[in-house]
Amino acid sequence: MRRLETTAPAKINLFLEVLPKPDGADLHPVDTVIEKIDLCDRLTLRVTPAHLDIKSYIPVLVTPENLVFKAAALLKKTYRIKEGVSISLSKKIPVSAGLGGGSSDAASVLLGLNQLWRIQEPVSRLVPLALGLGSDVPSFLFPGRCLVSGFGEKVKTLSTPTKFQYVLILTGVKISTAAAYRWLDDLTYQCHSSKIMVDALKRGRPELVAQKMFNRFQEVVTKKEKRLRGWEKKLDKNFNHYLLAGSGGAFFAFLTGQEFIPLTSILSLQGRGKGEGDLTGSGFLSEENAGNAVKFLRVSTYGR
Template sequence: MTITVKAPAKINLVLDVTGKRPDGYHDVHMVMTTVDLSDRLELSLLEGGEIRMNAQHAYVPNDERNLAYKAAAVLKERFQVKEGVEIFLEKHIPVAAGLAGGSSDAAATLRGLNELWKLGLSLEELAEIGAEVGSDVPFCVMGGTAIATSRGEVLEDLPAPPPCWVVLAKPSIGVSTADVYGALDLKTAQHPDVPKMIEAIKGQDFKGICEGLGNILESVTLPMHPEVQQIKDFMASCGAEGVLMSGSGPTVFALTEHENRAHRLYNGLRGFCNEVYVVRLIGEKH
């Protein structure tokens, strides 16, 4: 028996960090939504009880370092599942891009195994288990659009933003999330207006959403990696209605209501970086 599951990427429309926690993580206040750029996972039942990972990607591990593998192991142990699984992962979301690709793969694994192993769990129960795997996994289990607080695992639903085109551009650099958070100065960094974004989404105000985009981590990543600033500036100069770095970077996204503008952005950005995508906002729950 084989089940196929999609794992969509997520972007943060607004990301604020409100403090550092005793456990070493940071408290965040952000709004996240999903876009139609997805990894594809095939989960096949194995009778022997083994978890076998087949990622077929140079930068994606095939052992417990892979969040999809880890998700399967946590679920198997929690419910003492005797069957195993082979996870075939077809990557489309760029790796280490600030788009939660690994977390979404883990979430898709949880949703797929719930069906494959006939566990009968709700999405809410799967999200709770996902919090053991990673902070972004609960959101990726649920999908849609949500306010996230605490480490990012405490979620409050929002309606989907108005439909639009999303252009994603990832420069060929790596950004360490730990380094970015470690260098963040909460006293001097400009905090984005999260309530303004929430109000714009509830009001289906596309202009307000674009004006409310904000990411406190840009204060660290942009000076560290000028390429990211260059992409932001180029997107803005091409008339994108809203531009922001996703997560800790290095991916930058542009929002536009106009398909021809999205493709103009795509064509121009191909000169800056190899990994450029034109997709739609999903914003709806799984």
């Protein structure tokens, strides 16, 4: 049987503004710059005679409610595909952390099955299907750094080639995206434009990009979640530039090349003893504890 192996990268938002709801709309439009990073889930797709199934070492992911399964079912129904697929998911991106893992997985399934099932649609034709799965999904259909606006359907790839380095702070705190949007409804603010970030990226200077980072969610999410307020205080002492990842609860710190981050600082953030810190990425997250343990991981721009 035909098979395909693929990766699904996590994302961070270098800039994220949430705009007011238009009259009669259920959702908020966004204005955001998305950076894909080299923390990836891995998927193996195997064509079957007819049935759909998903396999994972994490039992809670083995459900028809998983976006991976929904993406396959939607594509099969839309194009009246007789074949099925068995999807093996190796999960490395923590869930409910603001890193877009589920959305990235779904986009990878759409792209992979477009090839495996020989549908061969241009990516632009997959955008409406992706949007039906979630507002973040369309951005993962396109390679590289991108500017996303509207309700997630407007995606523009940014040809800004500079590769950046980050430290992910995986707090283990899970935040509901729906709840984060509700909290914003109680906040009055003047909207910012992603133009400041796009201009900084064009100039390619890490320090300038770091200075222009912005996330509208950070103000409300850290107010509502006491544990994240504690993390903010710790991060203030250790990093020059950091931001909440999406709607949280992970953070990321931008490394401009001027920082020196001793292992003792990382250990003090974790509240752990000598020898338990790791910024290399090796062994930071297992199938068994995905999304639960506090971990630090050094990552960079994906695919550059």
